[in-house]
Amino acid sequence: MSRFLYGIAIVLMVVISTSCEMLDVHPHSVHITGARNVNAQNIKQIEELCASKDTIRFVLTGDTQSWYDETCDMVRCVNSLGDIDFVVHGGDVSDYGMTEEFMMQRDIFQGFNCPFVTIIGNHDCLGTGEQAYEAIFGATNFTFKAGKVRFICLNTNAMDFGFPEDVPDLNYMQQLLDESKSDSTWQYTVVSMHVQPATVVFNNKVMDQFEEYVRSYPKTLFCTAAHDHYLSATDIFGDGIVYHRSTSMDDRTITLITIMGGTYEYEYITF
Amino acid sequence: MLRRWAIVVMLLCCVAISGKSASADTLQAGVSYERLWGKLMPRMATLQFAGNMGFASLGVGWKYGKREQLESTVLVGFVPKYDSDKAKMTLTFKQNYVPIHLEPCEKVHWDPITLGGYMNMITGDDFWTKLPDRYPRTPSKFYLFPTRWHFNICMGQRVEFNLRGKEMQERRRSIGVFYEFSANESYLIEAFMNPKYMKFKDYAALSLGVVLRMF
Numbered sequence: 213m214s215r216f217l218y219g220i221a222i223v224l225m226v227v228i229s230t231s232c233e234m235l236d237v238h239p240h241s242v243h244i245t246g247a248r249n250v251n252a253q254n255i256k257q258i259e260e261l262c263a264s265k266d267t268i269r270f271v272l273t274g275d276t277q278s279w280y281d282e283t284c285d286m287v288r289c290v291n292s293l294g295d296i297d298f299v300v301h302g303g304d305v306s307d308y309g310m311t312e313e314f315m316m317q318r319d320i321f322q323g324f325n326c327p328f329v330t331i332i333g334n335h336d337c338l339g340t341g342e343q344a345y346e347a348i349f350g351a352t353n354f355t356f357k358a359g360k361v362r363f364i365c366l367n368t369n370a371m372d373f374g375f376p377e378d379v380p381d382l383n384y385m386q387q388l389l390d391e392s393k394s395d396s397t398w399q400y401t402v403v404s405m406h407v408q409p410a411t412v413v414f415n416n417k418v419m420d421q422f423e424e425y426v427r428s429y430p431k432t433l434f435c436t437a438a439h440d441h442y443l444s445a446t447d448i449f450g451d452g453i454v455y456h457r458s459t460s461m462d463d464r465t466i467t468l469i470t471i472m473g474g475t476y477e478y479e480y481i482t483f
Numbered sequence: 484m485l486r487r488w489a490i491v492v493m494l495l496c497c498v499a500i501s502g503k504s505a506s507a508d509t510l511q512a513g514v515s516y517e518r519l520w521g522k523l524m525p526r527m528a529t530l531q532f533a534g535n536m537g538f539a540s541l542g543v544g545w546k547y548g549k550r551e552q553l554e555s556t557v558l559v560g561f562v563p564k565y566d567s568d569k570a571k572m573t574l575t576f577k578q579n580y581v582p583i584h585l586e587p588c589e590k591v592h593w594d595p596i597t598l599g600g601y602m603n604m605i606t607g608d609d610f611w612t613k614l615p616d617r618y619p620r621t622p623s624k625f626y627l628f629p630t631r632w633h634f635n636i637c638m639g640q641r642v643e644f645n646l647r648g649k650e651m652q653e654r655r656r657s658i659g660v661f662y663e664f665s666a667n668e669s670y671l672i673e674a675f676m677n678p679k680y681m682k683f684k685d686y687a688a689l690s691l692g693v694v695l696r697m698f
Contacts, residue, residue: 227662237565239535307669320680338626412619
């Protein structure tokens with residue numbers, strides 16, 4: 213009997229010691245391990261690295277949800293490009309809003325040789341996804357400066373919240389507009405989001421007000437979006453401001469955007 | 484909601500009818516109630532840690548089948564607040580199949596493999612079973628899986644020790660420990676999609692538990 217019991221005890225000890233990190237409480241537990249508040253840390257790096265730059269090169273990507281193999285390849289591709297200032301992830305880090313999905317994607321993004329920021333997508337709002345996003349990446353509306361360019365990143369996933377008044381947060385947009393009047397170093401603007409106006413997830417009741425703010429910022433160069441899983445560059449409102457949409461990871465394509473003073477150019481890179 | 488109440492009423496009717504049929508004879512009624520209760524009474528109590536059903540889950544279970552190879556367990560679990568807005572409760576319906584029972588030595592029972600599955604639901608306003616009305620239904624459902632429910636498959640091992648005392652041993656009362664690896668439907672899909680990145684530890688969860696046969 214004692215031999216059998218020793219055997220059982222050894223099996224149990226091996227199982228527990230090798231697999232204790234697998235003691236998962238619940239897919240929506242929001243039990244975060246590892247890096248937190250990742251956007252704020254990366255923004256600090258971006259602002260320091262780009263402070264004196266006139267030319268900004270960044271990669272636009274998004275919709276990496278459930279495509280971990282492809283996302284790893286994408287990180288390798290971005291690193292091979294060299295001289296990239298930062299990466300903007302347009303949202304949908306997770307597919308089901310499960311906590312572990314956010315942490316796995318964060319760990320893959322930390323393989324970038326440059327800093328990155330992540331915007332919240334509609335899939336990231338499922339279950340406790342928004343809470344996991346906030347714990348790992350930070351606020352759902354945020355802004356940062358890359359040289360003379362102010363990037364404004366907004367939560368536009370109105371449908372997932374039942375189309376409330378504060379998604380997109382027009383008060384936040386107004387606050388930034390007020391700031392722009394007293395900030396002489398803010399010369400150009402890029403507005404980034406997950407879902408662009410005139411799509412089913414966006415609160416289209418306020419899309420004209422939204423675009424009015426976008427137009428009012430200091431020389432808005434373009435907007436970026438993701439969500440629809442295909443590449444596009446569309447002047448939605450006919451006001452000269454183009455919305456550049458990134459595609460999903462299964463398409464294995466990223467957008468490389470270079471901003472030079474008041475102009476920019478973009479190219480699609482397949483990996 | 485109406486359907487739930489209908490099920491509750493039907494169950495109560497079944498109990499009432501079984502009682503009524505036995506009421507003609509007091510002795511007969513006593514025997515029937517005893518027999519009915521004997522069949523319905525849970526056979527085991529389970530305390531399970533982790534396994535994607537809560538930090539800790541407490542439940543009762545039934546064993547049946549010719550060799551008692553089937554087990555059904557209902558567990559109530561607790562998910563701490565962690566970094567979310569609030570703590571949550573879970574409810575789990577678990578079905579196990581235990582194909583092999585071994586007695587490697589006196590007073591010890593060993594189930595070298597337990598196979599099963601469980602449905603787990605979580606409480607809270609953040610989750611839904613039916614796709615809320617704000618989402619479009621066409622051309623296809625906006626989100627495929629309900630956020631409130633997760634479906635898991637599991638596999639593990641268990642060892643049980645007979646409790647001391649003559650009566651305890653006659654009635655095969657025991658206490659046991661078990662471990663289980665499980666995976667839910669969403670992680671399994673992601674594992675299938677990502678053979679290079681997703682390792683066993685990424686999509687599977689470990690749970691540890693104690694089972695007590697006292698009834």
